[in-house]
Amino acid sequence: MARLLVENNASEDETALRVQAIYRQVQRQVFWFLGATLAAIVLTSLSLIRANRRQFAELAALSERRRELARQLIAARESTLREVARELHDQFGQVLTAMGSMLTRAGRHLPDASPVKAEVHEVCEIAQATLDDIRGLSQTLHPSILDDAGLEETIEWHVATVSRQLGIQVTYARTGASRPVDSAIGIHIYRVLQEALNNVARHSGSGEAQVRLGFRDSLIELEIEDHGRGLSAASERRGLGIITMSERAELLGVSSSF
16 A cells, blocks of 8 residues: 555656646746737837838928928919019009100190090099009009018008908007018018908908007017908818918918918
């Protein structure tokens, strides 16, 4: 009986050793699996990080190219408008001025009772009204007053012009200590004001608007306010004017809300 007990104890020891060996083997396999999984996660994460960095770099480059294209398009547009405004003012303006002068001189040689003199006088008035319209259109296309008198007087002139031509009451207020504004910056501010007031007249349904120009430290703040119905969601998505105003603000490197 004693020998059989020893043999049984030896058999139990061998079984325990086999179980321990199997456990260690399984443990090593689990460790290898966890290590491989962790390595795969790390490699995948690094790959995603590199891919994201490349995509962000491509998006940044694309955004910069878009800004540069917008800058070129806006510069080309301003150059074209400047040339058209100059041609209207110089060529057509000179022709109409000459016509008015010639008709005035011709009218002096006609008898006061002559019906022709009345017609000549009427044609002179039409020529003068057309000349005034052309000068106004020339200023609207490219305000030479911006180069000559500065941003503040340009805004005052445009507010008065909009009130007269579009039939809306626009009030203007300036805050802060005024200072000269470079015309390259001023033209963008003027165009934003121009488009915003056009939107008020076309879309808001309001007969009043407020324009505020503020100088604060090194900042210039332009605010246009009305209490109309505003733009529809579809107009805000597709409106070229809204997009152009946003691009002009972006070119100036300032925050905007339209």
